[in-house]
Structure formats: C-alpha cells, structure tokens
Amino acid sequence: MSSLSITTYDDSARLLVPQDVAFNFQQDSNVRTLNSGSQSAPSVGLLYVPNVTGVCAQSLPQNVTRYQALSVNTPAFAIAPWISPSCTLSYLQAASNDMAVAFVFYVPDQINAPLASANSPTWDLGDSGHWRSQTAYPVYAVASQVGQMTMQQLSLYSGNADSVLSPQLLAVHNISSDAHLRLLINITTTSSGGTNLPSIWIFLLIILAILIVLIGTLSLTMHIIQRKRRNDLRARIARGEVNIESLGLGKLTVPQEIIDRMNTYTPSANTIVPEKGSSQASPPLEQSTCAICLDDFTESQCQVRELPCRHVFHNNCIDLFLLDTSSMCPLCKQSVLPEGYVPGKITNAHVRRDRYLRRNAARRARHAAAGNQTSNASNLMLFGSQARGSTNASAHAPPIEMTSIPEHSGMQTAQAIPAAPATTQGRREWARGRALAMSGLQGASLDESEQPEPRTSKARKLLRRIFPSF
Ligand SMILES: [Zn+2]
Numbered sequence: 082m083s084s085l086s087i088t089t090y091d092d093s094a095r096l097l098v099p100q101d102v103a104f105n106f107q108q109d110s111n112v113r114t115l116n117s118g119s120q121s122a123p124s125v126g127l128l129y130v131p132n133v134t135g136v137c138a139q140s141l142p143q144n145v146t147r148y149q150a151l152s153v154n155t156p157a158f159a160i161a162p163w164i165s166p167s168c169t170l171s172y173l174q175a176a177s178n179d180m181a182v183a184f185v186f187y188v189p190d191q192i193n194a195p196l197a198s199a200n201s202p203t204w205d206l207g208d209s210g211h212w213r214s215q216t217a218y219p220v221y222a223v224a225s226q227v228g229q230m231t232m233q234q235l236s237l238y239s240g241n242a243d244s245v246l247s248p249q250l251l252a253v254h255n256i257s258s259d260a261h262l263r264l265l266i267n268i269t270t271t272s273s274g275g276t277n278l279p280s281i282w283i284f285l286l287i288i289l290a291i292l293i294v295l296i297g298t299l300s301l302t303m304h305i306i307q308r309k310r311r312n313d314l315r316a317r318i319a320r321g322e323v324n325i326e327s328l329g330l331g332k333l334t335v336p337q338e339i340i341d342r343m344n345t346y347t348p349s350a351n352t353i354v355p356e357k358g359s360s361q362a363s364p365p366l367e368q369s370t371c372a373i374c375l376d377d378f379t380e381s382q383c384q385v386r387e388l389p390c391r392h393v394f395h396n397n398c399i400d401l402f403l404l405d406t407s408s409m410c411p412l413c414k415q416s417v418l419p420e421g422y423v424p425g426k427i428t429n430a431h432v433r434r435d436r437y438l439r440r441n442a443a444r445r446a447r448h449a450a451a452g453n454q455t456s457n458a459s460n461l462m463l464f465g466s467q468a469r470g471s472t473n474a475s476a477h478a479p480p481i482e483m484t485s486i487p488e489h490s491g492m493q494t495a496q497a498i499p500a501a502p503a504t505t506q507g508r509r510e511w512a513r514g515r516a517l518a519m520s521g522l523q524g525a526s527l528d529e530s531e532q533p534e535p536r537t538s539k540a541r542k543l544l545r546r547i548f549p550s551f
C-alpha cells in the first residue's frame with residue numbers, strides 16, 4: 082500500500098492556509114517505488130523541479146517552483162516528467178546536486194493509461210537498471226494525471242502568497258502577502274514495490290529458517306526413532322530372537338571369557354567310543370577324531386573343548402579360530418555364542434539389515450502361503466482329473482534332508498591340505514586355516530560379510546547421517 086498527499090504549506094513546512102482554501106490533493110495507492118534508495122529518507126518534503134536545460138525542460142509550465150525558492154531547512158522532493166532516458170538521467174543528476182531527498186516522476190500525456198508497475202520497461206534507462214543502484218535517494222512514480230496537475234500547481238506556488246490567493250483570502254487568514262506558499266508532498270509506501278530487495282531477502286530468510294527447523298525436527302525425530310530401534314534390536318538379541326550372524330555385525334568372534342566357560346577336559350578311555358555308531362554313547366562321545374587336524378583324541382594326552390553344539394575339537398585347534406576368525410562351529414556352522422549375547426555396538430546399519438531381513442522373511446512367508454493355496458487348488462483339480470489313488474508329489478514339498486555332520490568331509494580334503502607344521506605356533510595357525518576352510522568362510526566372503534553395504538556413496542552416507550531412518 083502507498084499513499085500520496087500534496088497540500089499547501091509555507092516554505093518552512095508550516096500550515097498557514099486552511100486545506101479547503103489552498104491546493105489539496107490526497108490519493109491512496111497508485112504510487113510506484115522505482116528505487117527504494119540506499120539511505121533512509123523522510124517521507125515529507127517540499128516539491129520543486131530541478132533545473133535542466135534543452136529539450137528536457139521544454140514541456141514544463143512557466144514559473145514552476147525551483148530549488149532556490151525553498152527554505153534551506155526543509156527536505157526537498159524533486160518532481161519531473163519522464164520524457165526520455167537522457168532527460169531522466171539529467172534530472173536525477175540535477176536532483177543529486179540539489180541534495181534532494183527523493184524524486185517523483187510521471188509520464189506526461191498518458192492520462193488514460195494505468196500507471197506502469199515498478200518492473201515495467203517504461204522505467205528502463207537502457208543501462209540494465211544500473212541507474213537504480215547509482216541513485217542514493219528514493220525514486221517514485223505517480224500517475225500521469227497526478228504529475229501533470231501537480232506540475233501546473235507548482236507554476237502557481239512558486240512566488241509570493243499574493244500570486245495564488247486573493248487579497249481577501251490573505252486578509253481573512255491573516256497571511257502576509259509576501260509569504261511563500263509551497264506544495265508539500267507526503268509519500269508513504271509499504272514494501273509492495275517490485276524492487277524492494279530487502280523484503281525479498283527477509284522473505285527468503287524466513288523460508289530458509291522454516292526449512293532448517295523442519296529438517297532439524299525431522300532429523301531429530303528420525304534419530305530418536307532409530308535409537309529406539311537400536312535398543313529394541315539389542316533387547317531382541319539379548320532375548321535370543323535374532324540371529325546375530327545374519328546381521329552382518331562384522332567379524333563376529335568369541336571373547337576369551339566365553340571360550341573359557343566352555344567345557345574342556347582330557348579324554349579318558351570311557352569318554353571315547355572307539356567304534357563309530359555305537360549306540361550306547363551319546364555325543365560328544367561319538368567323535369573319536371578332531372575334525373580340524375584329523376588326529377585321534379589320544380587318551381590322556383590332549384585337552385579337548387566341547388562346543389555348545391557338542392562337537393569336540395582340540396583346544397589348540399579350535400580356540401584360535403573362535404577367538405580370531407569366527408563364532409561358528411566349523412562342522413555344523415552353529416553359533417557358539419550363548420543366547421542373548423549382545424556383541425559390541427549395534428549401529429543403524431544393523432537396524433537396517435535386521436529390518437530388511439525381517440521384511441524379506443515376511444515376504445517369503447506370504448509367498449509360501451500363497452503358493453500353498455494355489456498348489457492346494459491345483460491339487461483339487463488334479464484330483465478331479467486323475468485317478469483317486471494316484472499320489473501327488475507336488476502336494477508336499479520334499480522333506481529337507483537333514484544335513485548330517487559329514488564325518489568324512491575332513492577326510493576328503495585331507496589329501497589336499499599340507500601336513501601340520503611342527504612348531505606349536507605354526508600348528509595353531511594351520512589349524513585355524515583348516516577350520517576356516519571347513520566353515521566355508523574363505524577370505525573373500527569373510528571380507529564381504531564385514532561390509533554389508535560396500536557401495537554407499539558419500540552423499541548417501543551424509544543423507545543417512547541426517548535422516549537415519551531412510
Ligand atoms: Zn585337532
């Protein structure tokens with residue numbers, strides 16, 4: 082919104098004449114701010130026309146108010162027609178020299194045309210708007226009609242009071258005939274002009290602040306959710322509901338204190354059953370050889386360790402493997418970690434992996450259920466077409482063959498492997514390698530399991546840091 086008023090004051094901006102007697106004009110809106118100016122300027126000032134020469138001054142009425150006719154103590158507002166770029170520049174320069182605080186332009190002879198907007202090419206001086214940044218004071222535009230009327234009035238209010246008011250009026254209002262009556266303009270604008278950059282910046286800053294707050298809130302919420310998920314996962318691991326091997330928790334090994342808690346003993350004659358398959362003995366007594374080194378458990382000469390899966394190995398053969406390489410029994414791939422064991426740190430990657438696995442499992446379960454239904458349906462159809470007694474192989478999935486412990490698997494690879502080194506240290510390392518080979522955890526696959534998400538770009542990592550739930 083903007084407003085414009087022009088009234089008659091004396092040249093020191095004192096109201097001498099009642100407004101209904103002298104010139105008085107008021108208008109709401111219809112003022113364009115062509116340039117908001119780099120310095121704060123008063124919104125009130127006495128109007129005058131800057132002195133320019135040549136064609137630029139030709140269309141002006143006689144005796145318009147000039148700068149010299151104003152009191153030096155009053156802010157001066159310049160007014161001039163917008164005729165051509167060169168004339169405008171001359172006017173702007175002249176107003177600068179006069180120390181004018183603002184400039185008011187109007188396009189002459191366009192009485193019926195609406196006032197062009199602040200961004201209109203009308204106000205283009207062919208310098209890509211450079212003139213705006215060069216002009217320190219505000220520049221306004223008013224309608225053609227208002228400008229021309231004001232200019233006519235300025236030719237009246239440039240001399241002494243008796244040149245505009247009759248002697249009777251001067252007498253009635255007690256105004257000296259040699260008093261100076263001038264036109265005072267009051268322009269107020271609120272930031273509706275198209276070139277009001279500061280307001281645009283404030284707007285952008287507000288948008289930016291809102292965005293930052295939104296992103297921050299979202300990120301914080303996601304971090305809280307993710308922390309809860311990590312705690313939930315930790316609790317589920319502690320309850321033994323999660324297969325920690327499948328979470329890709331990196332190289333999962335067994336701490337020494339857990340190894341120490343496992344049963345260890347020196348086999349004696351009655352713990353070892355020489356003939357395999359003897360029914361009276363229960364595991365671990367079935368094992369007569371260490372599957373890692375393929376040596377027999379010689380009586381009273383070695384220490385053996387029994388894993389929770391009841392497989393037995395030499396201490397020397399299994400301990401280093403569990404401590405350094407894997408938490409799984411090399412024979413049956415069962416984890417030797419106690420139920421509820423929570424390894425180290427649960428990260429967001431583990432949460433994501435867990436969720437992914439559970440989603441997959443749920444999807445598989447749904448598929449299986451759907452498959453059962455369709456296979457049942459097809460069974461009915463088959464029963465309709467086939468003989469009653471025919472057995473339907475597809476009705477039941479073939480039973481999964483229980484993978485029994487391959488007692489001979491060690492034997493098969495025995496020929497391929499080099500003999501155990503003689504030194505104790507060398508032998509332990511060798512045994513670890515053997516156990517690794519048995520577990521099927523070769524070097525490459527082990528590395529892969531250590532990095533469940535190897536192809537994560539930096540941008541994605543950053544995004545995940547800010548929005549961990551993605
Ligand atoms: Zn052994």
Ligand SMILES: [Zn+2]
Pocket residue numbers: 388390391392410411412413414415
């Ligand atoms: Zn086992």
